[in-house]
Every structure is written in C-alpha cells, then in structure tokens.
Amino acid sequence: MTTFIAYFKKEHMEFTRTYKFLILGFIALFFALSSPIVLYFTPKILATQFDGSFDFATLMQTSLKTSFFGYMDDVYQILFVIMLFFGLAIFNNERVKYKNVLPKMAGATDQGIYAGKIVYIAAIMLFITYIASFINYAYGYFIFPKDLTLSDSSIIILGYYLFFMFNIALLSLFSAIQMKKFFIIFITLIHYYAVPPVANLFKLKVSPYHLINHGVLNENYYYSLIITGILSIVIILLGYFIHKK
Amino acid sequence: MITIRNLTKKFQDKLVLNNLNLTIEPGDIYGFLGKNGAGKTTTLNIITNLIEKDSGEIVKPEGLKIGYLPESPQFYDYMTGYEYLYFLTALEKKDKEKVLQLLELVDLKTHMKKPIKFYSRGMQQRLGIAAALIHDPDLVLLDEPTSALDPQGRVAVMNLIQKLSQQGKTILFSTHILSDVERICTRVGILSEGVLIIEDKINAVMTDVLQYKILTEQHEILKEILEENKNFEVTHYEPPYLIVKPIGIFDVFKTLASFPVEIKELIHVKPSLEDIFVKVVK
C-alpha cells in the first residue's frame, strides 16, 4: 500500500515534470477548441468558393452531435498513439532500464508499482478526457444546432474513456508478461485499428468497440460499457497477480 | 554474515558462475575483483534476488538487511536529490530526518534542491550510495562504485566507504580497479572463470606472493644454501638478482645474515595486487 501511494505520487510528478501532462492536455484542448471552428467555417468557406451554387451547410450537416463525435474520434486516435508510447515508457522502462532497483531495495513491491501506475493513468486520463470533452461540448453548444444532451455526451465520453482504458489495460498486461516493446506496439496497434472492422464483420452486438462506433445509446451500448469495464478490471487484476511472483 | 556456496549461473549456454564460494564476515570491507564480464554484477544481482540462480546456496541470517548500489544506478532524474531519497523512505515510512542525515553523509546537502539530471557522475554515485543506505542495511553491496569516476570522485567515494565501515557497516564492493582495493579493503576475492580464486585476508595474499631480491656475487653458492634451507624457495635468477620467496613468517634479514655469503643488497618486493591479479587471472 505504501508503494502504491508513493508510486501514484511519483507518477504524478513524472507526468507534470516531464511535460507528459502538458502534451496530452494541450492536444486534447487544442482539438477541443479548434475542431468546432473548423467544422463551422468549412461549409462557409466552401460556399464562397462555389458562389453559393451548392448548399454546403445542409450537405455537410454540421450539428453539435457530429461536431462532438468528430472531436472524440480525432482526439482519441492521437491520444491513443501518444499514450501507447507514454504507457510503454511507464510500464516498461522501470524494468528494462533498471530504474526500479533502488526502490525495490528500499522496499517497493512490483505489485504496488504496477497498481500505482495504472491507477494514476486511469485517474489522469479520466480528468483530461472529461475536461477537454466538456469544453468541446460547451463550445459546440453555442455554435451548432443542439441535438445532443449533456448527460448523453457524458455517457459517450465514458464509452471512449473505457475503450481507452481497455487498451491501456492490455498494454500493461503485455508489459507484465515481459513482452518485447516492439511486439507490444505492434499488437496494440493492430488491435486498435483492425479489430473494430472485424467486430463488425462478425456482427457482434456488444463489445468494447461499440463504444467508439457512434452507436445509439441503447441497451447494447450499456452492456458494452459494463462488459468493457469488467474486462478492463479483469485484465488489470491479471497483470497485478502476474506481478506478485 | 553471508556465505555463498557452490553458486552456479548460466546465461543461455554460457557458464558465468561455476560453483562460486564466497564468505563475507561482519566488519569486512571486501574487495570483489574481476575483469569485465567476470560475473561480478551477476553475483550481486543473485545475492539481492534481482535474478535467479541456477543452483547453489546463499546462507544469511534471518532478516539481514542488504543495501545495494547497482552498477550504473538509474534515478527518476526529474526529482531533486532530496525528493528522490524522500520518495525512497516513503516506500516504507516517510523520514525527513533520515534523508537529511544521508545527504549530509554523502556530502550532497548543498545540491539537494537540484534535479538529479544536473548532477555529475560522482554526485549521482554518491546519491546512489545514500539510496542504498536508506533502510539502514547491515551489509552494503556496491557494484563498481568508482569505475565511472574521475580521480577526485573516486577518492570521495573511497573515503565514504571507509566512513561507512567505521559506522559499523559491512561492505562488499566490486571493481576492476586494483588500486581501490589496495587502499581500503580488509579482504579480497578475485573472480575468474566463474570461481573465486583467492579469498583470504589481504595480508595472507601478500605473503603468498611476497618476494625478495638478493644481490650477491656468490649467487650460486647462496642458491645452494637456500635450496637446502627449508625456509626459502628460490624462484629464479634475474641477473644480477636472485629472487627468493620466504616460506612462512620469520625474520628474513637475520636468517640471511647468518649464511656465509656476502649480501650486498636485499630488496623487499611488495607485490601489488596488480601482480597478484595478473598471476591468478592468466
């Protein structure tokens, strides 16, 4: 438990002092603020180019919902790739670069280290995701037709967040079984980009991938939320117990 | 304090430790010598449970606290020296006093508010020693604490090791630099081809390789006399000197004077560890 707390704090220090927090926050906020504007002006700019002969506004159907989903998709892809590298550094470097030797001699446990890290990532990502996404929502709320409620948007954010944590959980598990960096990157990317189409192919109704599929918030979506949450926790616990040895 | 028996370790097919035996007594400053790649780090990593042994036995008292400074210690270098040590104490019980004491001991108090990434190698090494001492270990293992340092840094670390010894710590440090060992160690062991070749009191090692150079015009007569006398072994003749080795401890000068030969010069050849090292690690 002392290891957990010490590493949670240490991870926070690392995130802020090595600018990881700044990078993630900046990207999330940059897209949150820029994407509605781009979306808002694109049809207008196109319209001036075509002398009003096309009605781009109706053609492109910009609304709060499209703006919001557009943002979530963009920012998540970018955050994901960045987090893949940060996550690798976070879970792998200690072991590979022997940074954990002195702490371990001073009483740190592998399990405590692992727990401190994953809980920190979960917390910081929850924070960044919600803040940035709500800013995007609020922003879009003032410039687009309002076709998305705040409560629905917070559930959608939760969906993206859980999908994200599901991937981080997998990544931490790969690292726990001491997989080589290259394979971790490879598998995680394949998983992230190739599995959603596969899930579609098999016509799965409930899966982690439904959370980032712009689906309607129906029963299946909620099941997907629950299942993804449970899967993530199971994977994280698995990693935790692998570290026990 | 700790005894290693028949320790064996292979990496893939490479036999690195081959039935290694080593004993560290309380109060030792043990010099653990060996060429690069001899297996020193491997031995220390096994003692500290960082890697697994293939076979053998490590006997130590229940609850023996071991501090370990790895070969090239890695820190969270965005932390300051103070923060890092404080972080280490927090893994068991936060202790600001202890941190300040250690910083004082390793002479880093003036730099404690600087991020570690701005520390010199010598400062990092000293911080590493402080880190190894954080839980008040009885036995301190230091892996090549001086190898990456300039002469001043090396002297500082050597002095620190002596200071620790005076405070009652038992110390083992590995090195491939012989002069370090000669200066401060009470005992030495040389690791070569997976076994410890000499493990004995440093003085015993010295006497073992102790030699005298004798200058005399009657070297052939002296040689005959000495060959009959059981106290000496004649090693060779290296003109103009006859090289002899005393067997056991006695007053060499008096004994030689009692022989009916005129001895013009007697040179006591104190072997350096370099000689010993070269001799055992052929």
Ligand SMILES: Nc1ncnc2c1ncn2[C@@H]1O[C@H](COP(=O)(O)OP(=O)(O)O)[C@@H](O)[C@H]1O
């Ligand atoms: N993890 C490892 N995998 C394979 N070989 C290793 C590993 N660690 C050390 N070795 C080999 O074992 C030998 C001893 O290494 P080491 O203990 O680091 O020597 P020293 O510390 O005396 O320089 C070297 O030949 C080294 O290449």
Ligand SMILES: [Mg+2]
């Ligand atoms: Mg080494």
